[in-house]
Amino acid sequence: xxxxxxxxxxxxxxxxxxxxxxxxxxxxxxxxxxxxxxxxxxxxxxxxxxxxxxxxxxxxxxxxxxxxxxxxxxxxxxxxxxxxxxxxxxxxxxxxxxxxxxxxxxxxxxxxxxxxxxxxxxxxxxxxxxxxxxxxxxxxxxxxxxxxxxxxxxxxxxxxxxxxxxxxxxxxxxxxxxxxxxxxxxxxxxxxxxxxxxxxxxxxxxxxxxxxxxxxxxxxxxxxxxxxxxxxxxxxxxxxxxxxxxxxxxxxxxxxxxxxxxxxxxxxxxxxxxxxxxxxxxxxxxxxxxxxxxxxxxxxxxxxxxxxxxxxxxxxxxxxxxxxxxxxxxx
Amino acid sequence: xxxxxxxxxxxxxxxxxxxxxxxxxxxxxxxxxxxxxxxxxxxxxxxxxxxxxxxxxxxxxxxxxxxxxxxxxxxxxxxxxxxxxxxxxxxxxxxxxxxxxxxxxxxxxxxxxxxxxxxxxxxxxxxxxxxxxxxxxxxxxxxxxxxxxxxxxxxxxxxxxxxxxxxxxxxxxxxxxxxxxxxxxxxxxxxxxxxxxxxxxxxxxxxxxxx
Numbered sequence: 001x002x003x004x005x006x007x008x009x010x011x012x013x014x015x016x017x018x019x020x021x022x023x024x025x026x027x028x029x030x031x032x033x034x035x036x037x038x039x040x041x042x043x044x045x046x047x048x049x050x051x052x053x054x055x056x057x058x059x060x061x062x063x064x065x066x067x068x069x070x071x072x073x074x075x076x077x078x079x080x081x082x083x084x085x086x087x088x089x090x091x092x093x094x095x096x097x098x099x100x101x102x103x104x105x106x107x108x109x110x111x112x113x114x115x116x117x118x119x120x121x122x123x124x125x126x127x128x129x130x131x132x133x134x135x136x137x138x139x140x141x142x143x144x145x146x147x148x149x150x151x152x153x154x155x156x157x158x159x160x161x162x163x164x165x166x167x168x169x170x171x172x173x174x175x176x177x178x179x180x181x182x183x184x185x186x187x188x189x190x191x192x193x194x195x196x197x198x199x200x201x202x203x204x205x206x207x208x209x210x211x212x213x214x215x216x217x218x219x220x221x222x223x224x225x226x227x228x229x230x231x232x233x234x235x236x237x238x239x240x241x242x243x244x245x246x247x248x249x250x251x252x253x254x255x256x257x258x259x260x261x262x263x264x265x266x267x268x269x270x271x272x273x274x275x276x277x278x279x280x281x282x283x284x285x286x287x288x289x290x291x292x293x294x295x296x297x298x299x300x301x302x303x304x305x306x307x308x309x310x311x312x313x314x315x316x317x318x319x320x321x322x323x324x325x326x327x328x329x330x331x
Numbered sequence: 332x333x334x335x336x337x338x339x340x341x342x343x344x345x346x347x348x349x350x351x352x353x354x355x356x357x358x359x360x361x362x363x364x365x366x367x368x369x370x371x372x373x374x375x376x377x378x379x380x381x382x383x384x385x386x387x388x389x390x391x392x393x394x395x396x397x398x399x400x401x402x403x404x405x406x407x408x409x410x411x412x413x414x415x416x417x418x419x420x421x422x423x424x425x426x427x428x429x430x431x432x433x434x435x436x437x438x439x440x441x442x443x444x445x446x447x448x449x450x451x452x453x454x455x456x457x458x459x460x461x462x463x464x465x466x467x468x469x470x471x472x473x474x475x476x477x478x479x480x481x482x483x484x485x486x487x488x489x490x491x492x493x494x495x496x497x498x499x500x501x502x503x504x505x506x507x508x509x510x511x512x513x514x515x516x517x518x519x520x521x522x523x524x525x526x527x528x529x530x531x532x533x534x535x536x537x538x539x540x541x542x
Contacts (some may be wrong), residue, residue: 033405054408076409077375081409081410109409112414144511144514145514146508197366200368221365221509222512222516
């Protein structure tokens with residue numbers, strides 16, 4: 001294992017120290033339990049939006065803390081959900097009296113820990129609603145599995161619901177918008193190489209030089225199939241076809257296309273793939289009116305990419321365009 | 332011989348040793364069908380448990396179990412934190428405030444534990460989860476308890492059934508947790524959560540058996 005770290009068990013804490021040092025004006029970083037909050041939290045009478053999950057997907061979630069997006073993010077150990085007491089502490093610090101929306105990716109650990117945290121918070125009379133993001137179409141069989149995983153759609157949902165909270169929507173309205181995003185977003189990803197979890201020390205899976213994993217998850221869980229590497233055209237088709245099949249986009253529908261790097265994909269390849277994806281969608285009459293390209297939900301140093309499509313309406317587009325100021329996303 | 336708070340604490344410490352000794356094995360099992368964090372998480376959790384035990388001196392077996400539960404819930408994360416935490420929490424509630432557990436009350440605690448895990452995780456038998464080790468263990472414990480066995484005998488029966496139960500997960504296709512995303516590819520691997528249950532029960536039985 002070759003990494004720029006000191007001790008494998010200190011990776012998350014050490015990285016948080018670095019974030020605190022890099023963004024003193026924006027972020028307040030707490031340890032034991034660990035969470036990252038907006039420096040100006042709690043914002044009075046605003047719904048707080050709080051998310052969290054295993055570390056190793058940065059900038060998700062800690063890089064999205066700031067005005068117009070998350071009020072707090074709770075990082076767990078690498079690829080491991082945070083614990084309920086950490087979520088409770090974060091919400092306790094940022095809840096401004098208007099309640100808190102929890103954004104949870106659909107993984108067994110995250111769902112169980114956030115569920116327990118929500119129970120604790122309700123016992124303290126803090127209004128809490130939860131949205132579980134489950135946008136990964138690579139999971140075909142939701143009955144005999146833990147269900148579709150929450151992946152790229154989470155980034156878009158956090159931005160949009162963060163904007164809704166910032167404009168003054170109440171908790172019920174924020175929750176409704178979050179559910180609308182969740183219903184209209186689909187993703188699929190692939191990998192060329194596996195990431196190495198620091199405390200494991202070895203790559204999460206073995207992949208031959210000529211192979212790729214299609215439908216991979218953000219913890220490097222295997223996906224739909226392992227096939228021989230193809231051209232970029234082939235890869236884009238393999239990812240976008242199931243996304244389009246799953247969410248019936250009608251002709252002239254307006255979408256946001258999010259082309260995401262899994263961590264170590266060069267920008268050249270990412271833009272190359274994005275260009276092909278735009279052409280692919282144009283040929284099918286799907287109108288891409290908003291884009292996001294870059295490494296926003298990653299799997300450590302995994303090479304690969306994912307595509308996310310979100311169906312837009314006037315309100316979702318306005319919320320997407322609204323100002324945001326976080327370490328990883330700003331406009 | 333009944334099980335006192337001291338016995339329970341000693342058993343938990345032995346369980347922590349087992350998690351440390353088998354950390355790498357559990358990591359390997361989880362790397363095959365999950366993401367490789369199970370051994371690390373359980374080891375970290377039980378280190379936290381031992382640290383809390385060093386600070387407190389819980390007066391009853393139920394208090395020991397509750398301390399284990401709260402320490403695991405606040406230190407493990409992942410799915411294992413809430414699931415193992417719930418198991419110990421329900422076992423603690425079942426044990427109540429009695430000074431000593433006999434075979435029957437111990438078996439009842441184990442029953443409460445498995446019911447807690449099922450209600451949290453919604454797994455059913457043969458979903459390739461910790462349930463596949465825990466449920467047969469509870470059944471074996473109850474059977475031994477009915478014939479008047481003491482805690483040591485009850486735990487020995489539970490440990491043996493858990494080991495067999497864990498082994499039975501090898502051919503199964505996972506339907507819950509992260510391994511379920513593998514579909515057919517999850518067959519042929521021992522479930523790490525089931526293995527942890529078997530290791531913990533064997534460690535608990537080990538201590539009560541010696542005394």
